[in-house]
Amino acid sequence: xxxTVLDVLTIxxxxxxxxxxxxxxxxxxxxxxxxxxxxxxxxxxxxxYAATSARLEMSGGSAANTAVGIASLxxxxxxxxxxxxxxxxxxxxxDLRAAGVAFDTPVxxxxxxxxxxxxxxxPDAQRTMSTYLGACAELEQEDxxxxxIAGAEITYLEGYLWDREAAKIAFREAATTARAAGRxxxxxxxxxxxxxxxxHEFLELIAGHVNVLFANETExxxxxxxxxxxxxxxxxxxxxxxxxxxxxxRGSVLLADGDTYYVPAEPVANxxxxxxxxxxxxxxxxxxxxxxxxxxxxxxxxxxxxxxAISHYGARxxxxxxxxxxxxxxx
Amino acid sequence: xxxTVLDVLTIxxxxxxxxxxxxxxxxxxxxxxxxxxxxxxxxxxxxxYAATSARLEMSGGSAANTAVGIASLxxxxxxxxxxxxxxxxxxxxxDLRAAGVAFDTPVxxxxxxxxxxxxxxxPDAQRTMSTYLGACAELEQEDxxxxxIAGAEITYLEGYLWDREAAKIAFREAATTARAAGRxxxxxxxxxxxxxxxxHEFLELIAGHVNVLFANETExxxxxxxxxxxxxxxxxxxxxxxxxxxxxxRGSVLLADGDTYYVPAEPVANxxxxxxxxxxxxxxxxxxxxxxxxxxxxxxxxxxxxxxAISHYGARxxxxxxxxxxxxxxx
Numbered sequence: 001x002x003x004t005v006l007d008v009l010t011i012x013x014x015x016x017x018x019x020x021x022x023x024x025x026x027x028x029x030x031x032x033x034x035x036x037x038x039x040x041x042x043x044x045x046x047x048x049y050a051a052t053s054a055r056l057e058m059s060g061g062s063a064a065n066t067a068v069g070i071a072s073l074x075x076x077x078x079x080x081x082x083x084x085x086x087x088x089x090x091x092x093x094x095d096l097r098a099a100g101v102a103f104d105t106p107v108x109x110x111x112x113x114x115x116x117x118x119x120x121x122x123p124d125a126q127r128t129m130s131t132y133l134g135a136c137a138e139l140e141q142e143d144x145x146x147x148x149i150a151g152a153e154i155t156y157l158e159g160y161l162w163d164r165e166a167a168k169i170a171f172r173e174a175a176t177t178a179r180a181a182g183r184x185x186x187x188x189x190x191x192x193x194x195x196x197x198x199x200h201e202f203l204e205l206i207a208g209h210v211n212v213l214f215a216n217e218t219e220x221x222x223x224x225x226x227x228x229x230x231x232x233x234x235x236x237x238x239x240x241x242x243x244x245x246x247x248x249x250r251g252s253v254l255l256a257d258g259d260t261y262y263v264p265a266e267p268v269a270n271x272x273x274x275x276x277x278x279x280x281x282x283x284x285x286x287x288x289x290x291x292x293x294x295x296x297x298x299x300x301x302x303x304x305x306x307x308x309a310i311s312h313y314g315a316r317x318x319x320x321x322x323x324x325x326x327x328x329x330x331x
Numbered sequence: 332x333x334x335t336v337l338d339v340l341t342i343x344x345x346x347x348x349x350x351x352x353x354x355x356x357x358x359x360x361x362x363x364x365x366x367x368x369x370x371x372x373x374x375x376x377x378x379x380y381a382a383t384s385a386r387l388e389m390s391g392g393s394a395a396n397t398a399v400g401i402a403s404l405x406x407x408x409x410x411x412x413x414x415x416x417x418x419x420x421x422x423x424x425x426d427l428r429a430a431g432v433a434f435d436t437p438v439x440x441x442x443x444x445x446x447x448x449x450x451x452x453x454p455d456a457q458r459t460m461s462t463y464l465g466a467c468a469e470l471e472q473e474d475x476x477x478x479x480i481a482g483a484e485i486t487y488l489e490g491y492l493w494d495r496e497a498a499k500i501a502f503r504e505a506a507t508t509a510r511a512a513g514r515x516x517x518x519x520x521x522x523x524x525x526x527x528x529x530x531h532e533f534l535e536l537i538a539g540h541v542n543v544l545f546a547n548e549t550e551x552x553x554x555x556x557x558x559x560x561x562x563x564x565x566x567x568x569x570x571x572x573x574x575x576x577x578x579x580x581r582g583s584v585l586l587a588d589g590d591t592y593y594v595p596a597e598p599v600a601n602x603x604x605x606x607x608x609x610x611x612x613x614x615x616x617x618x619x620x621x622x623x624x625x626x627x628x629x630x631x632x633x634x635x636x637x638x639x640a641i642s643h644y645g646a647r648x649x650x651x652x653x654x655x656x657x658x659x660x661x662x
Contacts, residue, residue, distance in 0.1 A: 005657045072431050074405040076653045098429045100403050100651045320431045322407045326336045 002151070006102070007075040007290040008186075008283075009152035011144070011174055012063025013136040013160050013167075014081035014105075016088045017275065019119045019313055020052035027120065027128055034122065037129040037191045039163060045132035048118050057088075058314040059095035060117060062190060063158040065276045065315040069283025069305050071100035072321040075290060078102035078152070080143055080174075084135040089114035099316065105143050108135045125271040125310065133164065140166045144174045150181035153290050154212070156282070159190035162198045175209040186212035188282060189219040196222055203239075212242045212289065214282045220245050229253075233260070242295075244285050244302065246278055252302060254285075254295050263299030266307035266328075276315020280305040284321070297329070304328055333482070337433070338406040338621040339517075339614075340483035342475070342505055343394025344467040344491050344498075345412035345436075347419045348606065350450045350644055351383035358451065358459055365453065368460040368522045370494060376463035379449050388419075389645040390426035391448060393521060394489040396607045396646040400614025400636050402431035403652040406621060409433035409483070411474055411505075415466040420445035430647065436474050439466045456602040456641065464495065471497045475505040481512035484621050485543070487613070490521030493529045506540040517543035519613060520550040527553055534570075543573045543620065545613045551576050560584075564591070573626075575616050575633065577609055583633060585616075585626050594630030597638035597659075607646020611636040615652070628660070635659055 027034055030048070040048065049055075061081060070077035079096060083089030085107045092114060096103045115134040119127050139161070149155050155178040161167040175185045187210040189195050195202060202223060206213055213236065217229060220243075224232045229245075233255060236243045243255040251264040284305035288298030304324055308317050325331070358365055361379070371379065380386075392412060401408035410427060414420030416438045423445060427434045446465040450458050470492070480486050486509040492498040506516045518541045520526050526533060533554060537544055544567065548560060551574075555563045560576075564586060567574045574586045582595040615636035619629030635655055639648050656662070 003657075003661050005654060071651065074407070074653075076405070076651065076657055078654070095429060097649050098426065098647070100431055100648075100653070102651050102654050316429070317431075318428050320402065320407065320433050322405075322431070323336060323409070323433050326334075326407055330334055 004153045005076070005151035006078050006148065006153070008067065008070045008154045008156055008286050009078045009080065009148055010063035010067040010156040011080045011161065011171065012158040013061050013115055013133060014064060014083045014092055015061035015115045015117045015131065015136070016092055017058050017060035017117050017119045017315065018049065019056040019058060019121060019273070020054060022052065022120045022122060024122055027122065032120065032128045032130070034128050035126050036193050037131055040130045040132050042112070042132055045116065045118065045130070048130055052118065056313055057091070058316070059092045060275070060315050062160060062188065062279050063156060064096060065279035066156060066283045066286070067101045068096065068099040068316045069280045069321060070287055072317045073283060073287040073301070073305070073325065074322040075287050078148055080105050080145065080148070082108055082135050082139040082143065083114045084108045084111065086113050088116060089135065108138045111135060111138055119275055121273045121313070125274050127273060127275040137164045137166070139170055141170045141173050144170050144177065146177050149174055149177045150183065152183060154184045154186050154286055156186040156286060158188050159194045159198065159202065162194065162201065179209065184211040185209050186214065186286060188214040188278070189223060192218040192222045195219050199223060206239045210240045212244070213240045214244050214278070216246045216278060244299070246281050252281065252299050254299050256295050259295070261295045261299060263296060263303055266303040268307045268311050271310050273313045274310050276309040277306045279315055280309040280317070300329065301325065335482055335484045336407070337409050337479065337483035339398065339401045339485045339487055339617050340409045340411065340479055341394035341398040341487040342411045342492065342502065343489040344392050344446055344464060345395060345414045345423055346392035346446045346448045346462065346467070347423055348389050348391035348448050348450045348646065349380065350387040350389060350452060350604070350606070351385060353383065353451045353453060355453055358453065363451065363459050363461070365459050366457050367524050368462055371461045371463050373443070373463055376447065376449065376461070379461055383449065387644055388422070389647070390423045391606070391646050393491060393519065393610050394487060395427060396610035397487060397614045398432045399427065399430040399647045400611045400652060401618055403648045404614060404618040404632070404636070404656065405653040406618050409479060411436050411476065411479070413439055413466050413470040413474065414445045415439045415442065417444050419447060420466065439469045442466060442469055450606055452604050456605050458604060458606040468495045468497070470501055472501045472504050475501050475508065477508050480505055480508045481514065483509070483514060485515045485517050485617055487517040487617060489519050490525045490529070490533065493525065493532065510540065515542040516540050517545065517617060519545040519609070520554060523549040523553045526550050530554060537570045541571045544571045545575050545609070547577045547609060575630070577612050583612065583630050585630050587626050590626070592626045592630060594627060594634055597634040599638045599642050602641050604644045605641050607640040608637045610646055611640040611648070631660065632656065
């Protein structure tokens with residue numbers, strides 16, 4: 001096996017977040033389910049955009065945020081995803097490269113515009129997302145650069161990709177390439193409703209392809225259709241090498257080699273916007289794995305990264321995670 | 332000595348580059364000396380701005396670029412410098428933080444606007460700069476956060492700072508703090524005309540405070556008022572632990588512990604804009620030093636980083652330097 005050029009390659013929807021502060025009534029009026037991601041079409045996106053004000057535009061996309069987190073921790077990261085050659089697409093590409101992430105997926109010149117997610121943040125810091133995938137739907141098998149994938153220690157894929165048929169095929173192709181090269185595949189369930197849409201296929205994928213699984217509590221309960229976290233943990237243990245389950249302010253649980261590790265959340269003085277908490281948690285754990293840390297330290301790296309993400313608007317770090325890690329862990 | 336929280340802290344002028352492509356006639360008409368930096372006042376900046384077109388605005392500043400290079404290589408970097416709370420100042424701060432550099436120098440609320448440099452790029456890819464320092468002039472001793480400085484393995488200072496009296500005092504303070512904490516001080520001569528303005532003080536500073544000196548050939552010849560590089564190299568050897576002298580396409584010369592290392596330049600298919608070449612070279616060498624590499628590897632890291640900077644407009648990397656280093660050096 002040749003040496004790696006990348007620590008982590010992430011593949012996902014290339015999304016610009018349009019963040020608005022709203023109250024709970026707004027969610028009720030528009031019949032949004034708090035905390036989840038709903039797919040919308042272009043017309044709905046425009047109507048919703050018009051209904052909000054004081055918007056903040058920030059590059060996002062779950063797997064892209066994770067790549068930025070890896071770079072911020074000092075790791076070598078790349079992202080594969082599709083934008084269009086429009087204003088949002090240029091902003092997305094510029095932000096990703098500025099953050100130190102390699103990004104060279106060909107840009108779409110025709111077709112739908114760059115994807116965007118209207119992120120509604122309530123006073124309790126929860127975020128509710130309405131996503132118009134746009135150009136993300138154009139991601140296809142030939143974008144899965146085999147050299148990049150074979151040169152990455154871990155290829156990380158988001159469940160959100162499953163919502164488009166071509167992306168799903170590309171997704172399976174990427175996982176197969178990674179494993180054929182002797183590399184690891186990581187996967188995030190992304191969202192409880194995403195799990196509900198694709199439960200059966202996710203279960204097959206995890207058992208057949210996934211080394212490292214990320215989920216929050218709601219997602220893993222949905223995956224195994226149970227109300228008992230312990231039952232879900234028992235079942236996931238046989239399906240992948242490592243599972244990391246986040247539980248908001250109650251920290252996370254990591255399963256590996258028959259052992260279970262409970263890692264507390266990092267205290268945060270003022271939780272502003274939980275967008276990106278899971279994405280950055282995954283970045284911390286993955287960075288721990290590629291740098292050979294033990295499981296409790298991997299969880300702690302995830303907790304430190306997630307705490308940074310929720311202490312401000314937007315999903316990407318404002319303070320370099322590698323500096324925070326040095327301050328908190330002394331290395 | 333406590334463990335470090337930062338690999339490199341850089342201190343310098345916080346500058347937004349306004350880049351224009353011009354022909355050689357333009358330089359002649361405005362009586363600019365090609366390749367050097369001239370200080371201008373606000374009125375001159377406005378007149379020059381009006382005389383150019385097709386401008387590209389990009390965050391710059393020599394020491395800030397070096398901090399971005401360190402972060403792009405995977406290192407822990409911070410920057411100290413002053414912007415105003417205006418549009419350019421916000422862009423500068425956002426870009427620096429997005430690149431993974433810690434930056435928390437208080438922003439000026441009154442006084443002159445954020446500094447900018449009009450960078451004129453000729454068809455031979457040389458850059459000629461006219462800099463209006465603006466808010467940079469407000470940098471002062473109390474901005475030299477002793478905790479940051481004592482926690483950084485190397486504090487890196489730019490010669491350009493010498494052009495303002497308060498910054499010069501702050502500069503000496505920072506060097507003293509770093510050395511009192513048992514850390515190293517690095518210094519760049521910045522520009523041949525800057526050396527001419529401050530030769531005597533630079534010589535004193537280097538002999539008294541500087542562990543690692545960066546210069547290009549013209550600058551070091553100017554420092555020792557000689558036409559012979561060999562003579563300059565002999566003289567600098569006694570004045571600091573390590574000296575790194577860049578020679579454009581002829582590579583660089585590193586002096587350390589009585590030894591001399593000649594490192595070739597990294598080949599570049601298409602040289603577009605040499606802005607930032609020296610800044611990124613310094614980032615590579617410094618990153619090599621803090622990660623314990625030998626001198627030839629330090630020089631090679633500098634060469635790889637500089638080659639990336641000159642292959643596009645603007646001083647900051649478009650491809651993650653840590654990925655380039657893995658591709659070229661295999662780690």
